[in-house]
Amino acid sequence: MTTTTKTAITVETTVQAPVAKVWEYWNQPEHIKQWAFASDDWHVPASENDLRTGGKFSTTMAAKDGSFSFDFGGVYTQVKEHKLIEYTLGDERKVSILFSSIGDATKIVETFEAEDTHSVEMQQSGWQAILDNFKKYTEAN
Template structure:
């Protein structure tokens, strides 16, 4: 680029800063668009769905992505700024992790927003349509596993939840 020498030092400093700002804006927008959503419809009233979603004795029964995993421990202080902690483990004892975070917002039988301990955000919406409740989770992905794998895992847990609630409903 041809330019006067008096402007050369300005552009040498300004252009890298401008490109860094553009890069940050693009990355922020990309992160927003990479949220993952999973959803299910459950044959149960929202009050029952809410109870099964929030009470530790129910959480321990459905919170696993596959039959070879389980949730041996669950704690839940369901209120804004309250904390939750779910222990997820392979049944053979080879792997395990704690899924923990803090509630940002709790609207009974409507909406839960929380931040996981790694800083990622999740919104859970409960939409009541008579005796059918739609549950949708929208979450920030983590960066170490493919997006499709994360969506499949979270959907599997949500499918287990649906099965649990509907089994509770029929008994």
């Protein structure tokens, strides 16, 4: 039996907002629609989130010009309010997000297993861009 170890990629940021606000903006569909894309020519027309162990989530990411869209979703394997979210994507890759309160700020460290289609650098850049968009949206609102 062969076991394939997937490459783990980590992205992180510190958001100038308390962990309770960061948690809400990260998990509420009305907020997810405002930040879960890597560039301004994309948007999120639909988002559903059942934030609990065993719950499912789905976010539709789409090009604003209508040329392409895809669903990003999975099942939560562990949820610890204001601290940790772990989930498995539809293609069985695992993702872990740590939230750490640092005074009035919140550090987010997101680690995910790479897929085989795109380079590690491209995946890290894309996920970091989404995380940076989250930081910008959360700090501005």
